[in-house]
Amino acid sequence: MSRSRNSKSMGPQIAYRRIGSGRPLVVLNGFGATSADWDPSFIDGLASSNQLILLDNRGIGRSTDHGKPFDIAKLADDAARVIEMVGVERVNVLG
Numbered sequence: 001m002s003r004s005r006n007s008k009s010m011g012p013q014i015a016y017r018r019i020g021s022g023r024p025l026v027v028l029n030g031f032g033a034t035s036a037d038w039d040p041s042f043i044d045g046l047a048s049s050n051q052l053i054l055l056d057n058r059g060i061g062r063s064t065d066h067g068k069p070f071d072i073a074k075l076a077d078d079a080a081r082v083i084e085m086v087g088v089e090r091v092n093v094l095g
Helices: 040-047 072-086
Strands: 002-006 015-019 023-027 050-055 092-094
Touching (some): 040 050
Parallel strands (some): 023 092
């Protein structure tokens, strides 16, 4: 099952979706790519044994930004915010 959501705390809304079950695995894509750009067969393979958390970086895909400059540290903060919202304490990261 795939569930799509947006983070709703302070800062830009970060769009994410969860697929699969098992160990949490955050799947990060390149800066200009969206979570929808991953090859579906690759994602299905990962989702067969992991709970995937795929997100769109701020200003990309379904995520918003505030029109202010940002850097890699802000993108990492966004990912951490999504992980906290999802409610998992430990994750593996791919990307």
